[in-house]
Amino acid sequence: MGTMRESANPRLRNLALFGGEPTIPEGPPSWPLADLAVQQALEAAFADGSWGRYHGPHVRTLESRLAEYQDAPFALCCCSGTFAVELALRALLVKPGDEVILAGYDFSGNFRSIESIGARPVLVDIDPASSSLDVTLVERAVGPDTRAVVVSHLHGGLVPMSSLREIADRRGLQIVEDVCQTPGGQIEGRRAGQWGDVGVFSFGGSKLLTAGRGGAIVTAREEVYQRAKSFCEQGNNAFPLSELQAAVLLPQIAQLDARNAIRRDNAKFLREKVRRLSGLAPIDSTPNESAAALFKLAWLFDEAVFAESRENFLAAMRAEGVAIDAGFRGFTKRGSSRCRRVGELEHSARAAESTILLHHPVLLESRSTIERVAAAFLKVHAAFSESNAT
Ligand SMILES: Cc1ncc(COP(=O)(O)O)c(C=O)c1O
Incomplete structure (x- = not known):
């Protein structure tokens, strides 16, 4: 887990920014399940x-x-x-x-x-x-x-x-x-x-x-x-x-369908809580008559809104106890000797730079645990937004 790089902005120092390992939920590691x-x-x-x-x-x-x-x-x-x-x-x-x-x-x-x-x-x-x-x-x-x-x-x-x-x-x-x-x-x-x-x-x-x-x-x-x-x-x-x-x-x-339903329910609750946060766009598009199985919950982090890096946001979230990471690197930088490209791949490039992924184990936890994750999002988002305003 990375720690936050020194931020230029003093207001971010109010956050518990350093040395954070995920601790939501508290107790032994929650994956694999003690089943x-x-x-x-x-x-x-x-x-x-x-x-x-x-x-x-x-x-x-x-x-x-x-x-x-x-x-x-x-x-x-x-x-x-x-x-x-x-x-x-x-x-x-x-x-x-x-x-x-x-x-x-x-x-x-x-x-x-x-x-x-x-x-x-x-x-x-x-x-x-x-x-x-x-x-x-x-x-x-x-x-x-x-x-x-x-x-x-x-x-x-x-x-x-x-x-x-x-x-x-x-x-x-x-x-x-x-x-x-x-x-x-x-x-x-x-x-x-x-x-x-x-x-x-x-x-x-x-x-x-x-x-x-x-x-x-x-x-x-x-x-x-x-x-x-x-x-x-x-x-x-x-x-x-x-x-x-x-x-x-x-x-x-035998448990998969029931657990997927719990994960979906908790994800819906969490996404609702953080839906209106500027600079964090949820990835949740599914066709009609569909239901996702949630391995990760993803948002696109807009650095321009915060004037802070994705890495610093992730480090701050982890310091609040949330297991969250960057997404894949993607292939947009692969050379033409290895692949053929169709079009500009601009959304792929953006996903590689901006995706943040919440890991799934927390989605089988209690509502109060999900509330704590939402609270961490709100707290870190507020601090990053304020820091941008100063
Ligand atoms: C979309 C996708 N495909 C394939 C794999 C590879 O699975 P494995 O780790 O079992 O090799 C992963 C693993 O994260 C994945 O996310």
């Missing part, structure tokens, strides 16, 4: 010895649970969300020299996953309201070598997938739908991850479904599933999720 069902799963995996086996019931059960949850016939677990994106592209037969459309602001590993198979990212801008791929720009990014789109739903925003599906079908593109940040989300009446040819999940240590590490792909296309499976079978399962990881994920899937 009794997870503890029981760990103990059962110990008692029956499955924790130390190559093969056991848990990975298979998790795959069928995930497939059922996504209403898709096939799911395959693997070692991470990052690898799952690469695996999806391989299984969709994206080849060296092909182009893959990607938002100019996204998780850095997605750019690398495209490169790792020898394909070339084609960057299109984001919709600033959702912080995710602007679907209206996809069609003009399509060239003779373009084969696929990697689309992530980021920071509480959701991509209007029916439009993207329609464009992809018309232009012969395949979709890798990255739901690493939004497992259990609903988009236009269907689960996030169901709209893509492949849906991608992460079970990394900070994620809503966590096993410390891990990932999965889900698809309705049998040949895609078979290709992914045979790529992973390199003599053994070379990119596995372990039995123990699968065992702890099973009870979390």
Whole structure:
């Protein structure tokens, strides 16, 4: 956690600015959850010895649970969300020299996953309201070598997938739908991850479904599933999720919908409390008949309004006890030898410079804890606004 750089403005010194580690809520770290069902799963995996086996019931059960949850016939677990994106592209037969459309602001590993198979990212801008791929720009990014789109739903925003599906079908593109940040989300009446040819999940240590590490792909296309499976079978399962990881994920899937609903409710409350703060624009755009799964809550911080840096605002928030950080760096500075760009990518550049992200664990806490987070926003915002006025 960074501390605040010396501010030019003496009024900011009234804040508890230094040395802050997140302390809202108080007590032991709130993620992963101290979940009794997870503890029981760990103990059962110990008692029956499955924790130390190559093969056991848990990975298979998790795959069928995930497939059922996504209403898709096939799911395959693997070692991470990052690898799952690469695996999806391989299984969709994206080849060296092909182009893959990607938002100019996204998780850095997605750019690398495209490169790792020898394909070339084609960057299109984001919709600033959702912080995710602007679907209206996809069609003009399509060239003779373009084969696929990697689309992530980021920071509480959701991509209007029916439009993207329609464009992809018309232009012969395949979709890798990255739901690493939004497992259990609903988009236009269907689960996030169901709209893509492949849906991608992460079970990394900070994620809503966590096993410390891990990932999965889900698809309705049998040949895609078979290709992914045979790529992973390199003599053994070379990119596995372990039995123990699968065992702890099973009870979390059962809780996912209920926990997502609590997170949404608390997020709505918090966003309302801070909605009218100048210089902090919320990212919360979702299509009709949709419900986000909230891994992060995002705002765009307008440095011009405060005459103070985003980093100083974040440090001040952390000093108030709030777990909050900057967003992704994005790809707008990547050279043309590595990617093709479509348009100016101005919203992606702005997102990279201005996004602030509140981490999700607090969203399962009590209303009074959420009130404390809101109070921290108001206090820091007021101090930064005053400092600008002097
Ligand atoms: C949008 C997105 N995609 C992919 C990943 C990669 O997941 P993993 O950490 O399991 O490799 C992340 C991780 O933060 C992510 O946010």
